[in-house]
Amino acid sequence: MVSVPPGLAYLAAMLRPIRAIALVLMLLLAGLWGAAWVLRAPGEGIAESFVRQLAFFSGAGLPPPSAGGVTLPEGVTLGGPYSLTDQTGRAVTEATYAGGLSLMYFGFTYCPDVCPTELGIIGQVMEELGPDASRVTPILVTIDPERDTPEVLAAYVVNFHPKMVGLTGTAAQIADVARKFRVYYQRVRNAENSDYLMDHSSFIYLVGSDGRVRGLFRPGSAPEAIAEAVRGALRAG
Structure with a gap:
């Protein structure tokens, strides 16, 4: 049986929560990217929309949300004639x-x-x-x-x-x-x-x-x- 040096075991234990946090951040960013695609303004690129969604997520200029819903950023309209x-x-x-x-x-x-x-x-x-x-x-x-x-x-x-x-x-x-x-x-x-x-x-x-x-x-x-x-x-x- 190969023994693991105490230093390496400690390092592995420290890396586990870091990996978990990294996974959560990746999922969060993926969700924001999807929201950027859905909520982008007319003529706005996906990258610009992503930056704006990131700012809204962080609370910068975020208006009070409606009950239970997602507040559309200013200037963004969805829907229309069909x-x-x-x-x-x-x-x-x-x-x-x-x-x-x-x-x-x-x-x-x-x-x-x-x-x-x-x-x-x-x-x-x-x-x-x-x-x-x-x-x-x-x-x-x-x-x-x-x-x-x-x-x-x-x-x-x-x-x-x-x-x-x-x-x-x-x-x-x-x-x-x-x-x-x-x-x-x-x-x-x-x-x-x-x-x-x-x-x-x-x-x-x-x-x-x-x-x-x-x-x-x-x-x-x-x-x-x-x-x-x-x-x-x-x-x-």
Whole structure:
């Protein structure tokens, strides 16, 4: 049996927490890089957006966040006009839902985990809102229009809330709305079978009657916190 010199053992023990801290920092920076991609301003490069997100994370010039959500940096806007098809086959635009607010999520029906979780949260928010839910439309926008036809969406969205709308469209239409909402998505091979999956960002968007984003919620946000933010947006008009 080879004995380890006491000095080396001490050094190894000291390096373990350093490695752990380094891993946490790497994950944090990766998260900030993803946020920089989603929240970059029009015409802003990814590097500039990353520096701005880093400054906001450190607290420099950070405004008070909305309840349960991510505060969009000044000058950053998400959302806008879109033309899609709902689960009944009807052509819709952002004006279709102009009578209130929308809780919008970008995902796909073949998603094995995160999409059902986030759509379930939206369903819980609708229940939490009570009578105020009549002024809110929950929406799933598919990022997989090849498989998510109106018929497929119709059978899927009712599992999460009776009011939930499923929107699809051509590949070009989905790419356009995803660009406006800064949604990342990409087809990836499923190693277990011949089907493919979709890698994608996973935020819940609170959208105003003009199609612009009022609030942005991280994956796993508490339904109560989202409902509080929705009520605040409803009061603001």
